Amino acid sequence: MESEEHNQTDTDSITVENAGEAVQIPLIYMHSHHPTKPLENLCKDPNCTMNTQGKSTIASTYIPQNTGPTYQFQPDSRFNDSANTVNQLDRFLEDQKELLSRIKQINSYEYADVDVLSSVSQQHNRVASSLNKSIERRKEVPKPIDFTNFNFAISTGYSFYKFVNGSWLEKANIPSNCSSWNCYDELRSRFEPSTQDMVWDYIDKDYEETALREYYLSAMNEQLIENEKLNPVIDDLGLIDSIETLDEYFGLAGQFAEQFIMTSLFFVYKFPTTPKKDGDMEVVMLLQDGLGLPTRNYYIHDHKFGKVDGYKHYIEKLFLASGMSQADAKLDTELVFNFEVGLSEIMEPIENLCRHTGNNIKLSLIDLKRICKVVDWNVFFKNSGVSEEAQVVIEPKPYFTKLAGLVQQTPLSTLKKHMKLRYLTTAAPFLHKEMQIIHFEFHDKLLHGVQEMQERWKTAFQWVCDIHDLVNLQQLFSNNLSTHFYEEFDTLSEVMDKRFKSLSWISEESLQNAKKVISQFARGFGHKNYNSLSSLEGKIIHSNSPWTNYKLLAKMVVFPSSFYHRPTVKSQHQTISRILYNSIPMLFFPLFYDCPPFFYGRTNDKLLGEPAFNFGAFGCVHAREYLSVYHASYVRFNRKGGLVDWISEKERAHYEKQIETISQQIVAWSSTDLTLNVKLIASQLLADLGALSIAYEAFQEYKNIHGSKVKPSTYLYTVEQEFFISWARISRELVTKEHAEFDSETCYHAPRELRVDIPLSNMIEFHKAFSIKPGDRLYRPPHEIVSLW
Missing domain, CATH: 3.40.390.10 (Collagenase (Catalytic Domain))
Known part of the structure; x- marks a missing residue:
């Protein structure tokens, strides 16, 4: 059982002494599966004289209680603002407070008043001053160990995860604008307020940075976004409506893919090597894609997931908001959904894509044309910015073999409606409030349980290439981090x-x-790479809609190149948002994993x-x-x-x-x-x-x-x-x-x-x-x- 942790307790105490005045602090030792330590190892301060009586060992979990050994902190030069003394006493007092509070909750025992501990720090004014500063520092940097997050009622041999995190799991809450909450989220959240200021520093910088500032300002211009309504997408929707052949359909899909708008029936990963080395090759990977629900199982096993009705409602609302009549929106919803059902039936289960089953196939362009003749691959790759010399990898092969048959038996009008749905799904968060809410209600609330939309500025920062990652690092670390x-x-x-x-x-x-x-194996440190933005100077401006700026900036995104080096410039020390791509082994470390914890x-x-x-x-x-x-x-x-x-x-x-x-x-x-x-x-x-x-x-x-x-x-x-x-x-x-x-x-x-x-x-x-x-x-x-x- 989870209560196995507490088997027995023994009681001791310590005495903190200064200027002839001593305060006794009771201790409790908890015997469990933890190995014990010699008592004399408890205090690491070489100037600390410890008088031990009673127990010769101390368990790794302890809290205040009653009589026992005595530690004497002598009134000497140690009581200055030196980091060693402050940390030693600081950690001791805080650990005692935290553990006492926690065990009180668990066992409801009667213990000495926590005020006793407070009086100790008050007697040492200079230490107390430094202790307060230390506590403030800990608010900024997570402590390596925070005992208030432990659950000492759970044995380390039963569930180590719950032992270390049990109290945190009980007291923490998922913010209403999130679907999960973890250490990474806490770290990002801690630095969010300060990141609002940094974007303004870009006003006098090179255009590379000014472009991001302009993009951020356009994302924050809610009045402009509301006034524009559907204007930012009208031209592209018109291109979809004007399609008359399959070649035009896949050609436009390639054009959208270059802008990271995946409207086709396969997802496109491009991996250019920059700078290109001898023997290097651009790789393009094509993955099965095209569903609006997360996986094929959501279509096949709706009795289990129950998301089909919500998805259909989402499609219909999106079509209505794009200007369709009620009757057309309802009819087109059924046509598109039924097409996706057929698409799900030719897809491989996701678990087959993560195992070594031979589903990843390298092909020449000629082979690809033979497998999936329905696509004009020359036009598709040209429009999506892929060179003729690129190496093509598909996953999985059976999907592309069957895709041609499904496309050929599907009316072009249905394919166009499906493309329009996929386009609007990508664009909706960048458009006016009605479209944002429609997107949120399905993708965030129904699929992930998010209760409310996040603040606009946070969304804007997410669009601006994780700029707050860079801020975080600059604020926390100096150049001596690298060594x-x-x-x-x-x-x-x-x-x-x-x-x-x-x-x-x-x-x-x-x-x-x-x-x-x-x-x-490519390893590097940095955040998302962009080709030079100089060609976009004067194009990404705050008076544009954010959707217009997104499409311009997306064309410039490149996946990290092959390098493993030690950046010496502080701004290049971004940490670990790792990227590991299927087509080529690549490990890339942008920022946050270089930060505590x-x-x-x-x-x-x-x-x-x-x-x-x-x-x-x-x-x-x-x-x-x-x-x-x-x-x-x-x-x-x-x-x-x-x-x-x-x-x-x-x-x-x-x-x-x-x-x-x-x-x-x-x-x-x-x-x-x-x-x-x-x-x-x-x-x-x-x-x-x-x-x-x-x-x-x-x-x-x-x-x-x-x-x-x-x-x-x-x-x-x-x-x-x-x-x-x-x-x-x-x-x-x-x-x-x-x-x-x-x-x-x-x-x-x-x-x-x-x-x-x-x-x-x-x-x-x-x-x-x-x-x-x-x-x-x-x-x-x-x-x-x-x-x-």
Whole structure:
């Protein structure tokens, strides 16, 4: 049961003494599955004289209570504003307050008044002053460990995810304009107010930045947007109405695709290499697409999802708002929906696209024409900005084989209506209020459970290429981030390389193939790239509609080029919004994962956190995405568009066996009412496990190099325990019921609780760190443990 954590308690106390006046603080020690520590290790201050009586060990969880050992803080030079003293006393007092409050909630025991603790800090005026400053700093930077978020009533051996995040899950709320809430959302939200100011700094900058400012201003000009109504889309809707042949239909679809308006029956990914190197090749990937509901299952199993009526209502309202009559809107809704039903029937299930099933096929243009003759591919690629030399990859092949038949038996008028629906769906958020609300009510509220639209300025910032990511980094970090960050980053990379060499199930030949894949693996740091905006000078202006500016800017977007370097300019230190594309392995790190709680760097030469938290958070994220290159469909591609089977069939069989084993663990573990698509999430859950294992080894390597410099950030846990706490903490998330349902059908990742507990149950290092033993839910005997990477 979840209450197994509290087995027994012992009582002790400490005495804080200053200027001859002593205040006794009672302590309670909680004996559980946590390994104990020597009492003398509790206080790290070398100037602190500790008189210990009673217990010789202290459990990793403690709160105030009654009599016992005495710690004496001597009245000497330590009571200045030095960071060491402030942090030591600051953390001690705060930990005591937080733990007392939490255990009161759990057990309803009677304890000493928290005011006793307040009086301690009041006696040390200078320390108290610094403590207040420290508390203010913590409001700005998340603490590595916040005990108010823990649930100490839950055993670490039962659910580590709930142990670390239980109270947070109870007290946190999903904002009404969100469908989920997690560490990443908290981090972005913390910096949103300050980002409003930064856009104004662009007024005197180069046009590259001024264009973004102009775009933002156009998005905020609500009066102009309301006055324009449908004017920004009238010309494009007219082009759709004027289509008379299939060639014109697909030609216009290509033109829209260049502007990131996906109106066709396949999604287009373009991967130009910039700058182009010898042997590099532009790659275009075509994916099955064209549905308005999330997946084919929403059409086939409406009894389960119940979204069909809402979707039809959305289509009809969108058509009405575009100027159709009531009768035409109702008729066209049925025509378009029935076409999408037929489209869903020829699509492959999403779980078949995440496994190595041979669905990813590299083709020449001639081969593509042979498979899907109904499309004039020359015109489509020309209009979408794809060169004739581009390498074409399709996924999945059966869809494109069947697509020609469906298109040929569908009236052109229906295809045009479907294109109009897809176009309006993309444009609606950029148009007047009526269209925004129609889009919100279906896509956000019905599908994801969002209760209200977010503020306009937040939406505008999302359109302006994540500009607030850049602001966040500039405010938090100085240039000395790079040394601290890359030291840990390089340690992680070296361990990953060594790990591959040590894998017993991979042959030397396959290892060499893997190295070739890695050599083509693009890694970089930055945010979304744009080609030079100089050609748009004078075109992106605030007096345009935001939809007009969006289409201009979208043409300039390029996917990240092949580079892995260490940027030295502060503005280039954007962190980790990673992008990992199916067609070529590419790992790109824009901003937020370089910020606490994902990464604790140094600001003004003061340590904000400990390496254990960095490796447990950022290290795991990076290693996980790195491993994704070798999982599922990713293993088949290199940067030059080639399909590369880097392991043998025998080795693949071993890989699939591990997938099957962890799939069985998912089925046995899941206690939720939500039906999980095990085939969809198993591969990525295996990557989570591998990432944790690699990041943990990298942390141990870093610890061996730096020795005593690697210290716990709190008295209560070892650095090994803090590593696992970090992973559990950044994994926490609240989601709406609708969003959870959406993810169960579309997301390759397991729910957050499973992403923490299942991998940890397969890690002996975790078992040792928290004394997990037979009988605990998170314990697995050696023969049941999955180990691939």
